[in-house]
Amino acid sequence: MDAPQLESRSGGVVATLALAGTTAAIMQTLVTPLIAELPRILNTTASNATWVITTTLLVAAVCVPVVGRLGDLIGKRRMLLVCSLPLIAGSVVCALSSSVVPMIIGRGLQGMGMGMVPLGIALLRDVVPARKLSSSIALVSASMGIGGGLGLPIAAAVAQYANWRALFWGSAVLAAIIAVLIWFLIPDVPAGAKGQRFDLPGALGLGAGLVCLLLAISKGADWGWGSATTFGLFVAAVVFLVGWGLWELRTTDPLVDLRTTARPRVLLTNLASIFVGFAMYASMLVMPQLLQFPEATGYGLGQSILASGLWLAPGGLMMMVVSPLGGKLTNAHGPKLTLLSGVLVIAAGYGLSLALMGSAWGIMLAMMVISGGVGLAYGSMPALIMSSVPQSETAAANSFNTLMRSLGTSMGAAVIGLVLSQMTINAGGHALTSEGGFRTGLIIGCGVALLSAAIAAVIPAVRNITGTTDKLRSAAEPEKSTVEA
Template identity: 80%
Template sequence: MDAPRPPAARTGGVVATLAFAGTVAAVMQTLVTPLIAELPKILHTSASNAAWVITITLLVSAVCVPVSGRLGDLVGKRKMLLVCVVPLAAGSVVCALCSSLVPMIVGRGLQGMGMGVVPLGIALLRDVVPKEKLSSSIALVSASLGIGGALGLPISAAVAQYASWRVLFWASAALAVTIGVMIWFLVPDVPASAEGQRFDVPGALGLGAGLVCLLLAISKGADWGWGSATTVGLFAASVVLLLVWGFWELRTRDPLVDLRTTARPRVLLTNIASVFVGVGMYASMLITPQLLQFPEATGYGLGQSMLAAGLWMAPGGLMMMVVSPLGGKLTDARGPKFTLVCGVLVIAAGYGVALALMGTAWGLMVAMMVSSGGVGLAYGAMPALIMGSVPLSETASANGFNTLMRSLGTSTGAAVVGVVLSQMTTDLGGYTFTSEDGFRTGLLVGCGVALVAAAFSALIPGLRHSPDAAPAEAAVTSGQAPARA
């Protein structure tokens, strides 16, 4: 029997709380971006060591998101949401108080531990939101990661420019505590969907080790050298560890990630598309601020400050916020596959706009708004596809795995576009800058990747409506689980 759902008035508070939590978590990921140039001086270290302040959050969140998702299924999603808030707040306080590298890395790692709030929140919506509001609610909470990333940059830049950098972390600590209070009072507790099953400790350790090796190789390969023994060794270790992990997951009774479910064509193709969507989204986030901030003397740079560049990009986040509920309505009308295909095609169109209008700040703003609209559509459709294809007992863990796929995409996108921008350069006044052709190539890569995502999305099969196959999308909108194969 399904758990009783809160009244509609209260579910509005639930959705607002979960969307706010996802937005704040995303803001924490971009929090240090305005400080990158200053971090070596602030922490009394080298630039290469300071880069770990960003890398550690990526690594820890990649390891912890699938784990927190599975624990949400086992012990309850509300409990795990509250647990995730603790390291978000504690990590922010540690960063605010630190004056050296190691405490900052510890604090940023703690912040990474709390990034599971988004997949947990999306999974919780399936339990508590009325079916007529579920698609739009999923779209808004899922897109909160992109919304927070787009809005966090100008906000962080403004605070860093006009106040102490420590204010950023004290503010994030206060926001984390606020989220905890909102979850405590506004989010209802529902029974754990996989209560009685065991937590797969070997699976968690194996996946974590494999992901750390893979993401370290991707994120640090450019610094260490793509052909260096360290990078190649990490890639090889990740392959071995993930193969062993997969062997274990297929044979244990209660796996961390049910690979048989993940191998279903709808789930598999959605996760593959998610990787490419992550690449496509992050390519523009990497290229646009550089074009805005490069000196005008280059002939293609626009000479904007960090704060001004963030403000030019902020309408993209607002567009995502506007489009996400509309994407939910589109999903209700045509299905999540249609919404996903539309979303990635809009992302590709955004890159086309950027290629045509990259010589002006307003042109890049329009391009970001178009791309962000596509991200809003795509990010809302992917969880709907996933939840429509997995049992209720795996909702949170499946969403966590899908979030991980997006993160792998953003990491890969950063590495690929970073290589393009670093290899195609020009000299000006004794300094080396990425050339105009380099930026155009990066934009073409982003456009091409978005089109690849559209192709994979179009291949996602429809649901089989037969006596032996429950209609999974109807199950999502009713809050019930599709039959488990």
Template identity: 80%
Template sequence: MDAPQHAARSGGVVATLAFAGITAAIMQTLVTPLIADLPRILHTSPSNSAWVITVTLLVGAVCVPVFGRLGDLVGKRPMLLVCAAPLIAGSVVCALSSSVVPMIIGRGLQGMGMGMVPLGIALLRDVVPPAKLSSSIAMVSASMGIGGGLGLPVAAAVAEYTSWRVLFWGATAMAVIIAVLIWRLIPNVPAGAKGERFDAPGAIGLGIGLVCLLLAVSKGADWGWSSATTLGLFVAAVVMLVAWGFWEIRTRQPLVDLRTTARPRVLMTNLASIFVGVGMYSSMLIVPQLLQYPKATGYGLGQSMLAAGLWMAPAGIMMMLVSPFGGKLTNIRGPKFTLICGILVVAAGYGASLALMGAAWGLMVGLMIINCGVGLAYGAMPALIMGSVPLSETAAANGFNTLMRSLGTSIGAAVIGVVLAELTINLGGHELASENGFRVGLLIGGGVALLAAAIAGAIPAGRRADLGGHGAHAKHAAVSEQVTSDT
């Protein structure tokens, strides 16, 4: 295959994987406009309907690292197609649901598709020319944020002016398109760890530990942080994850190579990812509420769900525009520099949001700044990870990093939820989060971002050619030959 043909093929791969990430993010935000109406739609209680959101988080957290490892074992393209199948099935089940149980099942199936993004990022290392690798990673990695930012206003408009079922039929169509694009445009690159066995005990242990931890974090506020259920889940999570760690260290072909994960460069990047996740998600919880709170509070801006989504949409667009510049910055100064810059921009965005929170345009500007920083940071983290692990562990390492980000968003949701629940006012007999509560939440987001920047600053410096290490040029040539034979 000549250079123009190969460039066109790699461009199609990047576009397909970015669209897959956007679709996966939209699946997560799809039900946001329906939260208040779910009990009526599904003929159930608010506590039961909350599982429609929680189950996607739980299933996604379990499947992302497992599918990542399977991508290394059987190939990334087959696993991308595997991820597309439950996205389609889950969307259809949700569209046809009239009660809470099938809706939860459908949302759980949609959660299985969240493994597309780390698999796609890992695939880029195999098929994209080294000169374009950093910018491609940045675009695909940021696609989750882009989808979240753009999906909310679209979902709100559809939910407001048509049937809620249209949301899920639209999601079905997007998932089908993704499956066709993967089938047609993604090359079948040989698996990096072909022939190794799958660590089933490790997958089960990690799954149980993660479900216990995330259930305790996400439902602790509802059940009570000191309740027997919440404390029991935290204890079970610690016991299971410690046991899982011992197993992973001792087994010959682990689900996650903890020795690689313990390398200072990988460990500090994953730790920073947790705090970046907290910082990113805090704004996504605070800004919509401030926009929609009644003006009678004195600080709410009285916007409808659709209007609030439109005020937030430019932030998603900014992430899309900034991501390619993040790739160029990584090429010039390295991914560590890009990560630190991105996190500091997030902190600056929280400062702007605090100063301008009295106006819708001010919150829009603050969120745009935050998302610019998230776009830079989310593009740099996979580059740091892939520059530090063997080719045979690329997908698994990316899946684990994505899991750390998801853990951060869950922690952020819990912390901000507690703050807003504790700092309240009474308006017309209703308990509402106070202005001080929102300010404290924004301060926490900015403070966590500064802490993340300090952690990122402690990441050991790597070689400039790290991302293309482990024989990347030779590997790239081999992949080109494979792509030529496939076409």
């Protein structure tokens, strides 16, 4: 594809990939307004109903690195189309479900499609002109946050004013639209690692380790952090992941090249990503509850699910506004400064929330600041990763970074959930999170953001390049002439 063709098609490519990321994020938040109603809807227990959420997390964690590597091996466009199929099928299965098992199966299928975002980010390196690359990466990367911020009020409105099945029929239509757009607008780029073999033992080992780890983190509070089941899962996770790491260092074509991952820029970026994911999810766990808690507590704001979603929606819009600005900052000063700026803004947003948590307007403003910081941080991390890895590993490396973010959100859910459940008051015979519990959760979120800032500050800068986009583009240029229109 020559330069004029590249320029003319890049807008449609970026819009399609951003919409794909937003749709994938909406799939994750789709059931949030239904959490309290799931036991009744599915005729099951509250404990069983939580698997509707947990299953998506587990399947996505296993599939994202696998899909990323397959994108490098057989083509990113092909894998984007493959990812759209379980999103459609899972949505239809959920829409038709009347019991918990089919719903869990459908949610698992939706989790299989979450690899769209890292695939899309990696594809941008191949098909977007250099001057648009940083801003495009920032927008597509932040689309997960944008979808999460906008998906909650949309899902709440549909759940409140229409049949809950409409949520899943709507997501099926969205996923089908994405598949059509990918088919017609995304160019077919030659696979960067074509000819290498797929590392099946590595995929199985990483999958087993991640399932054990995430199960222990996400269900530890229900099973008991000191229970034999939780402890056994943590031990199994260590055994599987250590064994997986040893295998990856020995095999010729690894699922994740740990030698590349160990490079200081990649390693520190992935480490910072964990804490950014933690900081982002902490706010998403605390703020809706503060808005919805009864006013009689003295600190709750008594908002409905729909109203609280609308108060939080500007945060998602803020990500959309900030992402292009983050791309310009990356072009001018490099992705390290963008990441550092983003996590410091997140920390400032938490500081603001501690001062303004007594009003819905204050929470909305604080969430806009936090979301703006997340948009900057999320947009910079893929640029840091892709400027440090070979062309043949872009999708796999981005998928691993996405996995680190997901691990951070899981840790955030576990830690903040534990704090909120332990620091309680008695109100009418019910245990409710205390004001001190909410404040502690916000302080932890601020501290984690500052920790991420400390890590970002020591990430080595890129040397001997005039801009990050030049380095991202340089690896892709030799193959440009072979890209099919």
